[in-house]
Amino acid sequence: MTLRYPLAPTQMGNHLAMTDLSGELVFRRGKEVGKAVYQNRPLSKAGVSERLFALLFSGLVYPQIWEDPDVDMEAMQLGQGHRIVTIASGGCNILAYLTRSPERIDAVDLNAAHIALNRMKLEAVRHLPSQGDLFRFFGAADTSHNSEAYDRFIAPRLDPVSRHYWERRNWRGRRRIAVFDRNFYQTGLLGLFIAMGHRVGKFFGVDPAGIMKAKTIADQRRFFNEELAPVFEKPLLKWATSRKASLFGLGIPPAQYDSLITSGDGTMASVLKARLEKLACDFPLKTNYFAWQAFARRYPNPGEAALPAYLEKRNYKTIRDNVDRVAIHHANLIEFLAAKDAGSVDRFVLLDAQDWMTDDQLNALWAEITRTASAGARVIFRTAAEPSLLPGRVSNSLLDQWNYQDEASREFSARDRSAIYGGFHLYVRRAA
Template identity: 30%
Template sequence: MTQHSIEHARGSGGDRPQRHTYGAVSRGRLQYAQVYEDPLLEIEALQPGPGRSLAIVSSGGCTALSLLAAGAERVVAVDNNTTQNDLVELKLAAVASLGSKSASEFLGAFPSSTADRWDVYRDVLRSQLSDVARRYWDAHPSAVRDGLLGAGAAERFSAAAAAGIRLAVHPRARIARMLSCRTLEEQRDLYRREWDTPRWRALFPLLFGRWTFRGSFWGPEVHAAARSGAFADHFRQRFERSLTAMPITTNYFLHFMFAGRYPDGALGGLPPYLSSDGCAALASRRARLELADGTFTAYLQAQPSASIHGFSISNIAEWLPASAIDPLFSEIARTAAPGARLCFRNLLGWTDVPPAWRGTFVPRAESATMFDRDRSTIQRRFVVCDVQPPG
């Protein structure tokens, strides 16, 4: 980031997004600094455009910001962990104020001096945040200096795994050769000759075995699958697919996992919100984002009927208690505008529409073929439903 870019951005904050609280919230650690879901699928499914209001799980903010950049009239990013919305606030301020190159460097998609990042936060971005977000980031300077994209618990786990891979499985030079492949034929040849080794295959039971999923947060089904090796097999197969069946040049998920940065200069190699067009769009649309601190159901309960045109709930149904699933789908059905769609995903579990709502939420046949284009490496399933009027 240059001094010119800092001076250009200074004072260009524009309208801040609104932020509201809905019911009880938590102040947890930053779990995800990025969304490990390809936002191109949500953009295709939810068709953001004029007059369309969307409600999205915040997580790392990538999907919400990408949908807003793609033209949604209004996007509400909802998370019960207020720290996640602190992240979305700062990401939006960065991309709307700095432009693609400088915002990418500030966030950690590309290298930058650590002092420079803190200077940009202090001198340009801090004043654009709400009091709650400002207090959080003031208290976490190392996350800003090191680059926000690596600041979450998921990213620290991924970075530790990547360090182990470089130490014991694949040297840096081999990883660099894989990431520099220009054709699927090159990727497949390298994978077959050098990548798919016994050490590579042994890595997955270590990373995704019973010890990874210990604790009360995970339900008995997850514990059983971890003990059986099902998760290890799933993640190994997903990585094999990403390394052999999808172009690696634009797969920013893989690049960040293995190299700690996004691909440089590849068309489509950035999340949509970080592209030049995305940053330009967000600079003029930032007031169209609302941040909702609270559960997805609590937010919907406060909204008028038939007022929302698209919903993306990620994989939250995997970890909600069973008693919370029906109220969630009930509120989505009530608040869905005519022609609304719902997207949901699975990472570890399997989400079924509750029996009482199967006539209301009708899965679209193209969900599976859309999922075939998902670059995110770890996801298990993507479903798009048309929301039909009750009765």
């Protein structure tokens, strides 16, 4: 699901760190993620929890992004000429934004696994022979020749570090890229968490995939009320989800767990039940590919239901024509913005990164956002809890330069098909 990340990078927290050393990029697992997560002493209970999370978060976490790019684009009023800085995450958002032909997209992340995924996606768009090949690679399950397509069309154009990541072998001797021969979306920390959710459901006698037989929203709600909702009343599940480590698979660090639990009745089971209810009941299955991933463990076939924008055939030419407008940066978001010129960014996409941040980090981030924002710039982000976390934490001298779009934020939050966040938030730069 999608509550996640840390500091500059929600997705900042999402990538295996890579750094330049003697002209070579090398992996440094976990170190940069730790900088974003650690807030307590190493041997304290909270400190141990943070360090376990950082270790788990150093690898591939999000096979796909769990924020709704359609909502993003509407909230940003995204169009031609716009310069975007976004956290990269799984990269579905970046490619979706290209359908609006912005001038430039700078995608930033600290997780090297996600950096490798984003860079491979760009080369796949550029060099796979057709839209059908792109869909088979990123949209279809059990396509046994995808790794061969990688070797022939993508690998020769991929940067050495990303290529090393995808071609590294596991203890069974299989290359990482081989996951695309099976079902890529059942891998990564999130994929494993969803698989565990299905196992838990079956342990209690419920197959979550059964909701895919629903023909109407009424059918979906009936399945949720009769099959899924009772699972969250089980004492064992309540006990398990009361442990912060239980949600690490969602990319939720300890600090964000504390924020998330405030939006329910004091138990995490009630929060998760409410978020799953929205995913299961508020949108027709035919329009919600997030529900397909959660319940069917795959994307729909073309024509079966809606797909991510970058996999829709109608968007292929536009995305391919615009793909060179994207730059992927393995960097801290605050430091990245500090190097940009004043007034040089029109749109900022923070995902849920700020849920990970201390007050000092929030103020440093918004100081750079405010400095680099153009006239009328827009900032969007999500939070685990419903309210915006900025008031009372970011200085008034910074926030006074922005207008919070309260009503629009609530509307966009309700329409976010991923359904796992408490709040969607939109800020617009005030006129000087």
